[in-house]
Amino acid sequence: xxxxxxxxxxxxxxxxxxxxxxxxxxxxxxxxxxxxxxxxxxxxxxxxxxxxxxxxxxxxxxxxxxxxxxxxxxxxxxxxxxxxxxxxxxxxxxxxxxxxxxxxxxxxxxxxxxxxxxxxxxxxxxxxxxxxxxxxxxxxxxxxxxxxxxxxxxxxxxxxxxxxxxxxxxxxxxxxxxxxxxxxxxxxxxxxxxxxxxxxxxxxxxxxxxxxxxxxxxxxxxxxxxxxxx
Ligand SMILES: Nc1ncnc2c1ncn2[C@@H]1O[C@H](COP(=O)(O)OP(=O)(O)OP(=O)(O)O)[C@@H](O)[C@H]1O
Ligand SMILES: [Mg+2]
Numbered sequence: 390x391x392x393x394x395x396x397x398x399x400x401x402x403x404x405x406x407x408x409x410x411x412x413x414x415x416x417x418x419x420x421x422x423x424x425x426x427x428x429x430x431x432x433x434x435x436x437x438x439x440x441x442x443x444x445x446x447x448x449x450x451x452x453x454x455x456x457x458x459x460x461x462x463x464x465x466x467x468x469x470x471x472x473x474x475x476x477x478x479x480x481x482x483x484x485x486x487x488x489x490x491x492x493x494x495x496x497x498x499x500x501x502x503x504x505x506x507x508x509x510x511x512x513x514x515x516x517x518x519x520x521x522x523x524x525x526x527x528x529x530x531x532x533x534x535x536x537x538x539x540x541x542x543x544x545x546x547x548x549x550x551x552x553x554x555x556x557x558x559x560x561x562x563x564x565x566x567x568x569x570x571x572x573x574x575x576x577x578x579x580x581x582x583x584x585x586x587x588x589x590x591x592x593x594x595x596x597x598x599x600x601x602x603x604x605x606x607x608x609x610x611x612x613x614x615x616x617x618x619x
Contacts, residue, residue: 390415390574391436391543396445398431398598405431406598409445411576413543418565418575420592420606422582422613427595429578430472433547436576437469438462449543468541472548472578474529478521482512485520485531489538501538508567509534509560526557533564544568546577550584558584582613 391413398406406428413419421429434440436447438459447454449465457465468489476485486505490498506513512534515523520531529549536544549565550558558581565588568575579585586592592609594602594616602612 390450391576392446392448392451393432393436394446394448396432396435396447397443398428398435398440399443404598406435406442409595409598409600411593411600413574413576415574416572417591418569418577418589420582420585420589420609420613421576421578421595422580422585422592422609423595423601423616424580426597427616428598429580429595430547431598432595433469433545433576433578436462437467437545463539463541466542468536468539468544470532470536470544470546470549472551474525474532476520476523476528476531476535479519481517482520482523482531483516486512486534486538489535493539498538501540505534505537509564526553526560529553529557530560530564533561537564537568540571542574544573544575546575546579548579548581549577550579550581562588580617582617586610586613 393409393411396406396409409432421432423429431440435442454462486502487498490501509530511527520528533549549561562584577585586606589606591605592613593600594609594612602609
């Protein structure tokens, strides 16, 4: 479904990714794991179109999406939850979640919101509260619900577990499992390898902008856990 080939990303003189190749097949949950600065966010941001690669190809269903602007990639079925639980702090929880389905029509929005509230009742209980007043774990769940709201075919999650207490790690794992049950393909970047390995089918261990190891969860587990403590 997603093919990344020989991707280079540079920021001025800094090379963030060097010759990166990654595949995500339909229905898989693929994990990008690696320490700070490994290039996980640069990879995700290149797929959603927030950074422009210096070289290489990104294909969705065989189509090169390099020239597709960021805002149109959502309409291709890509959902995105950014690193650092970025919610709109002064907007309500409901408005934050619905912003993920912007431009998709009221019927779709209402159905998506009903579904999300049934999966995560706290979204209903806090619907009218400004998102900036929530705890870190709650904000992360709002950010993921926003990404789920458009019911994407490919969901990109950048560090969904970072800095969260175990209770929120469990809730967010449940959200990710719900997307898996719906057949969503997922590409997830995470430093916290332990909970992420429980959800993934395959993964890539990154360091210094390159893939160091790839394989099934069983094949990469040891090397992923070693990177976690770098
Ligand atoms: N906007 C930017 N300007 C300059 N350098 C950047 C920028 N964003 C990232 N980098 C650099 O690119 C490299 C890869 O960073 P990236 O954010 O992709 O890594 P990461 O694996 O997501 O790290 P983290 O775990 O800290 O989120 C790092 O050396 C980083 O300092
Ligand atoms: Mg990052």
